[in-house]
Amino acid sequence: MVKKFMRFALIYSKKYPVGFKVAKRFKEIAFMPQIPVIELKKEVLFTNIIKNIFLELKNIDFIVFLSVHKSKDNKPSLCLHAPGNLRNANFGGKEGKVCMTSAFIMKYLFQRLNYFAQENEIVKERYNVSLEATHHGPLTNIPCCFLEIGSTDEEYNDVNAIGVVVKTIISLQNYKINYSWIPAIAIGGPHYAPNFNKIQLNSNYAISHIIPNYSLPLTESMLTEAEAKTLEHVKNVLIDWKGCGSSEERSKYFTLIEKLGFEIKRTDKVK
Numbered sequence: 001m002v003k004k005f006m007r008f009a010l011i012y013s014k015k016y017p018v019g020f021k022v023a024k025r026f027k028e029i030a031f032m033p034q035i036p037v038i039e040l041k042k043e044v045l046f047t048n049i050i051k052n053i054f055l056e057l058k059n060i061d062f063i064v065f066l067s068v069h070k071s072k073d074n075k076p077s078l079c080l081h082a083p084g085n086l087r088n089a090n091f092g093g094k095e096g097k098v099c100m101t102s103a104f105i106m107k108y109l110f111q112r113l114n115y116f117a118q119e120n121e122i123v124k125e126r127y128n129v130s131l132e133a134t135h136h137g138p139l140t141n142i143p144c145c146f147l148e149i150g151s152t153d154e155e156y157n158d159v160n161a162i163g164v165v166v167k168t169i170i171s172l173q174n175y176k177i178n179y180s181w182i183p184a185i186a187i188g189g190p191h192y193a194p195n196f197n198k199i200q201l202n203s204n205y206a207i208s209h210i211i212p213n214y215s216l217p218l219t220e221s222m223l224t225e226a227e228a229k230t231l232e233h234v235k236n237v238l239i240d241w242k243g244c245g246s247s248e249e250r251s252k253y254f255t256l257i258e259k260l261g262f263e264i265k266r267t268d269k270v271k
Contacts, residue, residue, distance in 0.1 A: 007059055007103075008172050009036040011045045012066040018149050018156040019066035025166045032173065036055060036060065046094030047141035062143045063106055064169055069150025070115060077150040078161060079192075081132035082111050084139070084220055084229065085217040090135020096221060101141045102231040103183040104209035106131075106174055108170060110146065112199050114165045122160045130192045131200060133212035134226070143231055182204040183232035184265075185223070185254065188213050188240030195240050195267040204269050205238060211242045218253045223260060237262045238270070 010026065012019025018268045023037050036056035039162075040047050045066050069079045084098025085091075110131060117123045132146075148167065149161050184205045186196045191212050199205050209226040211218065227234045237257050244250050258266055 006035070006061045006175055008062045009038065009057055009060045010064050010066055011038045011040065011044060011049070012134065013042065014041045015043055016068045018068050018162075021157070022066045022149070022162050022169075024166050025162055026169060028168050029166065032170070039062055045137040046136050049138050049142065051142070052198045053164065058140060060142060062102065063140070063170075064172075065144060065146045065259070066165075067146055067148045068142060068156060069148035071151045073152045075163075076090060076127045076155050077148070078113055078123070078164065079132050079146070079148040079150065080106065080113060080130075081146050081210070082106065082134045083136055083144065084134045084138070084208060084209070085148055086134060086211055089137065090262065091135075093139040096225065097139055098134055098136075098225055098226060098229045099140055100229045100231065101145055101208050102143050103206040103234070104177055104181055104232060105172075105175065106134070106145055106208055107181060107200055107206035108178075109147070111173070112171045113164070113168045115146070116164045117213050120160050120164055123164050127161060128192075128193075129153075130198050131135070131207070131210065133190075133191050133193060133210040133215070135158070136223070139147060180204055182214055183208065183230060183234045184236040184238050185234055186210040186224045186238045186240070187218060187244065189243035189267075194242075195243070196238065199267060199270050205236065205265075206232070207238065208232070213240075216245060217249065219255060220260065223257065223262075235261075235263055237264055239264055239266050241266045241268055
């Protein structure tokens with residue numbers, strides 16, 4: 001579990017200048033020389049991130065990957081997600097394998113990201129702040145997440161968005177476990193997970209991996225992999241009721257989830 005002082009690291013690819021700009025700004029204002037900041041020559045998605053190769057990661061509790069976000073509509077976005085492949089591995093990592101992450105740290109970071117975005121009027125007006133479903137590489141056994149700015153050169157060079165991301169990262173030095181939070185895996189809904197965004201912000205549930213509707217049908221290995229790759233002990237599964245197919249499909253998922261010993265909570269029933 002996370003220590004009293006959590007040691008985190010930042011990793012970005014030289015191929016994407018936005019990561020360099022966030023890292024540079026972090027170094028300028030954070031005054032945290034104990035935090036490793038690692039630049040990769042190739043894309044993060046296709047890099048083998050293990051402690052034997054990166055000695056700076058020896059005692060690290062959590063990695064934040066700094067990256068670009070890309071979308072078809074080029075909407076200005078600040079995104080957070082756990083990496084991994086629920087099915088194929090077209091963009092790094094390994095088929096059917098996801099990365100270790102922390103439901104609590106994911107919730108903390110998402111709340112901080114939203115807070116600092118609201119604090120900055122320009123970011124508040126322009127950017128969509130959202131979780132994303134678990135997707136793409138790399139594969140690492142060090143707990144981690146991606147923190148991304150999207151989706152065009154205008155946003156990649158936006159000092160306001162970069163500032164919000166840097167403040168979010170710096171806030172990790174104040175992270176403490178909130179024992180009232182309930183670790184959970186999320187299933188269903190679209191990639192940008194609007195229902196899970198609300199829950200992550202405004203409830204006691206803390207979401208680690210999100211299995212979206214396009215990755216369904218749900219399988220036992222998919223669910224057990226997401227549970228095994230969550231630092232906290234997970235007993236709860238959140239279901240986006242309308243985002244899980246037909247009633248017949250939902251019934252099958254309920255049977256599978258209950259068989260594996262999880263408690264089920266519909267998103268429309270979460271306060």
